[in-house]
Amino acid sequence: xxxxxxxxxxxxxxxxxxxxxxxxxxxxxxxxxxxxxxxxxxxxxxxxxxxxxxxxxxxxxxxxxxxxxxxxxxxxxxxxxxxxxxxxxxxxxxxxxxxxxxxxxxxxxxxxxxxxxxxxxxxxxxxxxxxxxxxxxxxxxxxxxxxxxxxxxxxxxxxxxxxxxxxxxxxxxxxxxxxxxxxxxxxxxxxxxxxxxxxxxxxxxxxxxxxxxxxxxxxxxxxxxxxxxxxxxxxxxxxxxxxxxxxxxxxxxxxxxxxxxxxx
Numbered sequence: 001x002x003x004x005x006x007x008x009x010x011x012x013x014x015x016x017x018x019x020x021x022x023x024x025x026x027x028x029x030x031x032x033x034x035x036x037x038x039x040x041x042x043x044x045x046x047x048x049x050x051x052x053x054x055x056x057x058x059x060x061x062x063x064x065x066x067x068x069x070x071x072x073x074x075x076x077x078x079x080x081x082x083x084x085x086x087x088x089x090x091x092x093x094x095x096x097x098x099x100x101x102x103x104x105x106x107x108x109x110x111x112x113x114x115x116x117x118x119x120x121x122x123x124x125x126x127x128x129x130x131x132x133x134x135x136x137x138x139x140x141x142x143x144x145x146x147x148x149x150x151x152x153x154x155x156x157x158x159x160x161x162x163x164x165x166x167x168x169x170x171x172x173x174x175x176x177x178x179x180x181x182x183x184x185x186x187x188x189x190x191x192x193x194x195x196x197x198x199x200x201x202x203x204x205x206x207x208x209x210x211x212x213x214x215x216x217x218x219x220x221x222x223x224x225x226x227x228x229x230x231x232x233x234x235x236x237x238x239x240x241x242x243x244x245x246x247x248x249x250x251x252x253x254x255x256x257x258x259x260x261x262x263x264x
Contacts, residue, residue, distance in 0.1 A: 030239055034232070035232050037229075040209040046138045046235075046237055054215065058215055062139065066140055074151050077144075096126075096147040097149065111134050129210055132214045143200060159184075194249050198245040201241060217237060
């Protein structure tokens with residue numbers, strides 16, 4: 001009995017924080033979303049209203065493209081960095097993870113500066129920052145550090161003996177990567193990819209700086225809340241965005257866990 005009391009006592013700070021800063025605000029957000037003229041039907045606006053639906057599609061496509069590109073780049077770079085030692089490796093890894101220290105607005109500002117850099121180098125300013133391409137590059141910039149560290153940790157835990165066995169059986173280097181390494185990294189791909197996707201879905205600072213010619217959900221919520229004072233719609237859109245991100249993370253966690261269990 002004393003052990004059980006101590007257990008609940010240890011959980012008390014977490015329960016207080018979760019209740020004060022998550023459960024109560026989320027409950028109020030859900031109620032606010034249903035207080036509009038449409039009532040509970042306001043939650044369907046993200047699917048029924050053409051502008052909101054188009055914004056949702058833009059956000060999902062952008063987050064998906066960011067996730068795929070991030071996984072491809074981080075996998076190649078992570079495997080190389082984890083399995084090779086060379087002068088300056090630690091500095092390079094630190095530089096790759098440095099964007100984690102930047103707020104989204106700074107990332108957006110860096111993307112804008114690329115245009116000035118191209119003007120100085122080539123005499124012609126390349127303007128793409130305020131389009132979906134600039135937003136994609138900004139999302140990619142802050143997503144790679146979140147994924148590459150997970151990939152490097154997963155590569156470190158790989159059983160090199162399985163790769164050597166495949167080579168001894170005549171497998172080509174590509175076959176070893178395809179049939180041994182990549183399947184073993186599957187759980188890491190799912191976990192880190194889900195985090196990259198959810199982060200790109202809800203990223204605000206970078207979108208605030210760059211999303212002038214494209215609508216994404218975080219900016220739509222911001223404009224509905226601040227410019228239109230449409231609190232019920234912004235709350236409903238926020239809940240919808242949260243549900244999508246939560247569902248992706250929950251699905252990834254379930255899939256990743258079952259994959260690990262099956263592999264074991």
